Amino acid sequence: MESLGWLVLHGIGTCAYAASGAFVALQAKYRMIGVFILGLTTSFGGGVIRNTVIGVPVTKLWDRETLLLVVGTLAILYILSTKWIHHWKKWGLFFDSIGLASFSLQGALYARQFGDNLGMTVMAALFTGIGGGVIRDLLAGRKPIALREEIHAILAVLVGVAVAIGGRGFLEPIPLLSTISIVVAVRMFAVRYKDKVWDKLMLRR
């Protein structure tokens, strides 16, 4: 799985979860240390869950490049944060959506290697997709977003279904980037319209 597509997914997902942790920390009025701690634990914590679910040793996470990427992302965000004050919530959501898309893609692609078992692929997408957000929200003392917002888990499941049907083709640049874009667009749209559409689709009681 050491293809270019995999490395790109890993890089995008890790950076996006780091940024989403930083935005949650800024929203909660934490300062520099809080931004770094929550950013680092979200991105590496999400990676620990992903590696545990798909059976890759956790120590594979600790390479110099990933570390520089995460610390660099957090430093840039912290320096820029004073100018973005009014957009924290929106940006947090944006990066959380990218993290969700890329980690669920990775989980699904990994599970897909062992044959086309729909259930396994969907579960791997679900658990690797929501893991980083769950760690971040527990550390920040909030209920995990996967339980508060239904579209979050639904998108991870849909990515799993898509990969179960489409297979390794998703590692090519175009399907990979379009999947991430679609997930982010649907998520931002759904949250903006306050789940109204989804309420009807899910026949909520």
Add this chain to the structure above:
Amino acid sequence: MESLGWLVLHGIGTCAYAASGAFVALQAKYRMIGVFILGLTTSFGGGVIRNTVIGVPVTKLWDRETLLLVVGTLAILYILSTKWIHHWKKWGLFFDSIGLASFSLQGALYARQFGDNLGMTVMAALFTGIGGGVIRDLLAGRKPIALREEIHAILAVLVGVAVAIGGRGFLEPIPLLSTISIVVAVRMFAVRYKDKVWDKLMLRR
């Protein structure tokens, strides 16, 4: 450890924790997605802790049968849930007790293989027994039941002591099912009488 008794314990424990997650989600007024997410994370999260404690690779959890069992249990519960509205708390407790009993039995039996070290057997029973409930309660934003309710941890410890004395005999159908029944009965009784008896036994300050 791939005996029939082990598989039965694994199946019963996983289903019971899935159901207890679903009942907590229903109590918290979550809808379909919440029921599935909390049910899946409780049963597989408990399995991850159990496998980590006893040193079995986490990827062993991801077999097709367990997945079908958990998803089937959750689907049936969700469909039936509207009719059981007034019993969520009691049913949640019932399934949590079954999960506690079967996971602590598994932890203790596994540790027992490596010789009759009482301390290790009891610790393995304790940590595998309470793991699923801890994951569920953290995700639902509640204090873990193992800290709120003393009988919970005491029963896991007693299962450990029983296995340390009785050994592999607990994998036979009759001792296995009677242990689970006794744990469930004692737990339901203790919670009903609001820990009054236990308060005296523990000489609470």
Add this chain to the structure above:
Amino acid sequence: MESLGWLVLHGIGTCAYAASGAFVALQAKYRMIGVFILGLTTSFGGGVIRNTVIGVPVTKLWDRETLLLVVGTLAILYILSTKWIHHWKKWGLFFDSIGLASFSLQGALYARQFGDNLGMTVMAALFTGIGGGVIRDLLAGRKPIALREEIHAILAVLVGVAVAIGGRGFLEPIPLLSTISIVVAVRMFAVRYKDKVWDKLMLRR
């Protein structure tokens, strides 16, 4: 890494985290079971995170000596607890500082073996140092101390930097004990003066 220094660090760190869990439980007015559960989960939970981060199998934690040490520490603390009632917070902080120092030293020393990569050593110190406290605070329903108190994470990072420069010399008795003493002293001092000095140093907004 099975040197004497390593074993001493493991023993001190595990006992200190057990004690800090027990003090948090006493502060929260939990009784005997609560003290044991929170003490055991803090010390072994911290060990699970440390072993996961540095790639040592989690099952290595379950040896008879560590278990006796932890259970003995908790029993002594529980028996003495009625006489210390007014010092729980201070003692909790004291033991948390020892746990922080010894676990971050272990993480850093382990990472240092693979070459002098400053970033990796610092990250290993940070994550192994704060892990036990994070587990304890999540279980007790509090925000993790690493996010509430900046000096906590800063000290773990500084231990990482010191080990990256000083190397394996830190396994000798004198540097080992002086590092732990310095960390504990700085932490207690910083908390006492309510972060005033640090506020200025960090140029808090």
